[in-house]
Amino acid sequence: MSARTSSGPGALTRVFGSQWFVSVLAVIIAFAIGAILIALSGASVLDAYYAMFRGSIVDPNASTFVRQIKPLTDSLFYSIPLIISGLGLALGFRAGLFNIGGKGQIIVGALAAVWVGFAVNLPPVLHTLVALLVAVIAGGLYGGIAGVLKAKTGANEVIVTIMLNSIATLGLGYTLAQKAWQVPGTNQPVTPKVAESAALARLLPAPFKLHVGFLVALVALVAFWWLIERSTLGFQIRAVGANAAAARTAGISVERITAITMVLSGAFLGLAGANEALGTIGYVSRDVAGSIGFDAITVALLGRNKTWGTFGAGLLFGAFKAGGYTMQAKGVPIDMILILQSVIVLLIAAPALVRWLFRLPDVRALAANTRKGNADEHK
16 A cells, blocks of 8 residues: 555645636636627726726715715625525525526516505514515515426426416416505506605615615525534535435425525525515516516526625626616617626536636546545555
8 A cells, every 4th residue: 555645636736626616717807708799898997997886895086985986786786686595596506406597486476575565554673574575475485386397296397386476477467457465556567665664774874775684684694504504404415415316215295495595595585586576676677677587697606606705706697787877878889788687607618618718627527536546556
């Protein structure tokens, strides 16, 4: 037997070959491709990206300090639903489940929250908490439909959640056509505004838009971290996601974990819907979910389904949205933001492409080869 045992990959190799470094490079490549497209459109790349900076981080050209720092708070404002919904989808991904029904679960959560907000009379704070809780329950139950069908019948969760999106969208249109859900005396397809006692209070005075929903997102972040990293249920979720057959052999009920995970995933997305209904707009309209459900997929993937990764990705995409409006004023179509997001998704989905472009090592492959070499030496 050899006295020397091969060591694993070096520190720099581990850094350059890590998944998070690939994610960083994906963002850089997206900005580089965006710069090429901006230049081809005839606009100034520097002016466009400086406008994005001014709209999302700080505006040095503003006349007052409040106006200078407002872009940063706008980025935080836009990141709230992305962080919460991204956590929900990341939870499903950790169990090997692709929950594409974020839009439907957001709609159901928003409707539940807004109903409590305008139809129920409760004291301040309690009113908000009850509305949030009802939204979480509603979103969880709606997400649980796909989980139960997957567990009991083997139904594909992607197809089921897509259909549930359609049902929720059509149900939203029907609900908003009912007099009981409309502003009295109008036929507009929007609900009444929620009561002040139910609304998510602003953290800062006008003109800032940032509200208590950001604190709710931080609470959701801590809850996600504890659930995945510290709880027995989280261990079982990770085990099922890593290898369902091995988890079943170890005595874990894969069907039970599948159903519970989809319920919890839907609960996070229902909470994101409540944020829109109680804080962002204060009522529900046909486009209450917007593109949040699908943007959250990108957030979760970019964050590698990890707690702080998803948080950082949510902040980044919130900054994209805030800065996109300022870029538009420089003659750059706001669709450029969608292009940046799409390129990031493409590169995150194909990490081998990023490693090939930059000649990065694959740490997992190197570690596996090292273990194999050590095993051979000890034979």
